[in-house]
Structure formats: C-alpha cells, structure tokens
Amino acid sequence: MTWQTNIVPPKGLPVFEPGWVWLVGAGPGDPGLITLHGVNALAQADVIVYDALVDTRILDMAKPHAERIFAGKRGGKPSPTQTSISERLVELAKAGHRVLRLKGGDPFVFGRGGEEALALVGAGVPFRVVPGVTAAIAGTAYAGMPATHRDANSAVTFITGHSMTGEVPDNLNWDAVTNGAPVLIFYMAIKHFGRIAEKLQECGRPADEPVAFVASATTADQKVHVCTLDTAAEVAKKVSPPAIVVVGPVVKLREQLDWLGKAAEWQAKAADPV
Numbered sequence: 001m002t003w004q005t006n007i008v009p010p011k012g013l014p015v016f017e018p019g020w021v022w023l024v025g026a027g028p029g030d031p032g033l034i035t036l037h038g039v040n041a042l043a044q045a046d047v048i049v050y051d052a053l054v055d056t057r058i059l060d061m062a063k064p065h066a067e068r069i070f071a072g073k074r075g076g077k078p079s080p081t082q083t084s085i086s087e088r089l090v091e092l093a094k095a096g097h098r099v100l101r102l103k104g105g106d107p108f109v110f111g112r113g114g115e116e117a118l119a120l121v122g123a124g125v126p127f128r129v130v131p132g133v134t135a136a137i138a139g140t141a142y143a144g145m146p147a148t149h150r151d152a153n154s155a156v157t158f159i160t161g162h163s164m165t166g167e168v169p170d171n172l173n174w175d176a177v178t179n180g181a182p183v184l185i186f187y188m189a190i191k192h193f194g195r196i197a198e199k200l201q202e203c204g205r206p207a208d209e210p211v212a213f214v215a216s217a218t219t220a221d222q223k224v225h226v227c228t229l230d231t232a233a234e235v236a237k238k239v240s241p242p243a244i245v246v247v248g249p250v251v252k253l254r255e256q257l258d259w260l261g262k263a264a265e266w267q268a269k270a271a272d273p274v
C-alpha cells in the first residue's frame, strides 16, 4: 500500500454551492489521473451524471448518498440525447442540487461539454469547468510517445475521425491537416481509419509513416498496435475502441520510452539489484 493518509488538499479549493453544475473531466481511465478539483467536486456533489468512459473507482470517491445517474449507452440501448442530458442538468440544478457532470478525459475536448455549458448559460444556471487529462495526452504518455519532441515536431493536431453525421469529417481541409503538423492525433477514428489513411497519403504523407493505435489507454486493458500508414486500415480492424490513433515521428520513440512495458523489469531489478 503506497497511499499516504497525510495528503492534505491545498487550501482554498472551491465550495460547491447548491444549484450549481460543475462540468468535470475524469481523465481517460486510470482513476489517478483525475485532478484535485475533480476529487473536491466528488466530495461535495449531491448528484453525479456520468458517462460510459468513466471508471467506477472514480465514482467510489463520491459521498455515499450521492445519486449516480448514468448518461451513456448501456446494453445496446441508445444513449440519451445531448438535449435530454442538458435538460436533466438544468432540472437538477434548479431543484437545488450540487450537480457534477463527470465526463471522460477533458469536458471541452471532443466531449460536448461546450454544448452543455451553453445550455446552462441559456437556462441561467451557474457552472464551473474542471479540465481533465484528455485521451490524446494521456494515451501518448502511457504508450511512451511524447506528444511533442524537439527533434520531431513543434506542433501537434487533435482531430476527430467522426463527424456529426458519423462519417469521415468533410468540413476539414485535409491538405492543411496533413501538412500542418508532423504529429496528428485522432479521436473516434477507428471505424474510418482506412479512409483517413488514404486521405493522408493522397495529401502527401508517406506510406511508411509510423502509426500507433492506443486502445483503452491508461487502463489495465491498454493495448498499443504500431504499424505504418499503408497497413493501418488492416490493423484498425483489430483494434477495440476506445482508441486514439497517433500518426507521425514520435511513434518511433516508443521503442525507447515504453516505460509502462518496462515497469515490471525495472521493478524486478530494483528489488534484486545484482
């Protein structure tokens, strides 16, 4: 057991007032990646409206009597619509609850937190936003790939591979995206990655460009598949969501920086240094 009971939260963390909604990022999976603001929110919330990608161990940090409302897809049933979630948040806040809207990763990165925040503003409900560690940042880190690296890239682009209509986004300038930053990190792109890999090659990326799929990043089920753009369509078929796709030179650094893969070896060495 390495948990220290003498951890004292910093003074001045905000008080969760009744009638407020806090939009909180839970991080991508590993419960250790939630922020202290997130834990502070859990400690005070009356109602928690949470998404499918939130680890139940995070919910265990809430007050025992806090109401937990699942707002994701379950057992093949369609997920509640965005409008119905926003309406629910407004209703709960107006009833005087402290409402914690807990979302995977960061609420404002491909998380529709902006839509919920706009609905709250429209209804006159006060709110706070607590950022979370987004999947692209945590997923690259846990796979041993810096999102930026001085010799490799001075820019990185986050892209969704899935538009509102469920297709490859067509409102993107693919030529600009392909050539704008050496490293591209895609969310929600597994289904369409075959088409995306084609577009990237049509716009100038080489067929042997390194690609990594990082699935269930930061969880016990994390799986990393490394390949190249010309083989990525086939590899994508074997990847189970959720996953991010990393395209570009930093993928190569995993050969040296896969700290998670080396952890067992390093621990064994530390325990038996000879």
Ligand code: SAH
Residues within 6 Å of the ligand: 028, 029, 053, 103, 104, 105, 106, 107, 108, 109, 110, 111, 133, 134, 135, 136, 139, 186, 187, 188, 189, 214, 215, 216, 217, 218, 219, 241, 242, 243, 244
């Ligand atoms: N707001 C979230 C993103 C939600 S969109 C964030 O900031 O991370 C859902 C997409 O996020 C998934 O399709 C996948 O591309 C990515 N994602 C979320 N959790 C993930 C995880 N643990 N591992 C890999 N990708 C993840």
